[in-house]
Amino acid sequence: MGEFIKDNHVKNLPDSFCKSTESNNYKLLELERLTLEDYRKTLQELFDVIKLENAGGKVLDMYGETVGQLRGKATDEQYILMIKAKLMQNLSNGSYPSILNALCTTFDCKPEDVYIEESDMPCTVNVVRLPLEAVVKADISPENTTKLIKSLLPVGVNLQSYLYEGTFSFSDVDNEYNPNEGFCDTEGGTIGGYLGIAGSGIENLSGGSL
Numbered sequence: 001m002g003e004f005i006k007d008n009h010v011k012n013l014p015d016s017f018c019k020s021t022e023s024n025n026y027k028l029l030e031l032e033r034l035t036l037e038d039y040r041k042t043l044q045e046l047f048d049v050i051k052l053e054n055a056g057g058k059v060l061d062m063y064g065e066t067v068g069q070l071r072g073k074a075t076d077e078q079y080i081l082m083i084k085a086k087l088m089q090n091l092s093n094g095s096y097p098s099i100l101n102a103l104c105t106t107f108d109c110k111p112e113d114v115y116i117e118e119s120d121m122p123c124t125v126n127v128v129r130l131p132l133e134a135v136v137k138a139d140i141s142p143e144n145t146t147k148l149i150k151s152l153l154p155v156g157v158n159l160q161s162y163l164y165e166g167t168f169s170f171s172d173v174d175n176e177y178n179p180n181e182g183f184c185d186t187e188g189g190t191i192g193g194y195l196g197i198a199g200s201g202i203e204n205l206s207g208g209s210l
């Protein structure tokens with residue numbers, strides 16, 4: 001038996017059947033094909049609507065209520081990030097791999113972009129590397145980013161310091177040009193790298209909420 005032909009069902013019939021576009025066979029099977037096509041399209045639209053990244057307004061509020069995350073004054077984009085963090089907080093078991101996975105899922109970055117190490121102080125860690133680009137894309141402040149990271153850490157573990165890496169750098173080779181790393185062309189230009197942000201996580205976690 002050959003492969004099923006999806007775009008013209010009548011062609012799947014044996015040659016003993018009439019397959020002309022004027023036949024009842026074609027009309028009935030074409031009606032079935034169009035009905036199934038509309039059904040699949042409706043299902044896809046439904047999946048797209050309920051997908052967290054595409055949700056907004058009341059639908060997004062329902063997601064937040066489900067995971068126990070209040071919106072506050074957050075925009076839809078910020079709220080999506082907060083919901084992701086809450087989900088990963090519920091799934092994280094406190095191990096380094098689970099925390100790393102939580103950060104990568106929340107900020108949509110790669111594992112090699114993030115590095116956390118233990119501090120000299122007991123029960124404290126340092127975020128040695130997290131791309132500032134991911135923070136900027138998430139549209140939240142570095143302070144709230146730090147609070148979000150702290151929420152993913154095990155209970156009793158503090159964040160001592162953080163470094164959100166920028167993309168600015170000088171070339172090691174003469175006349176080498178990278179539009180994503182060097183100086184900006186003009187004020188408000190579209191090319192050029194940006195500086196990173198470093199700070200103390202303990203100071204920024206003294207109070208407040210996302």
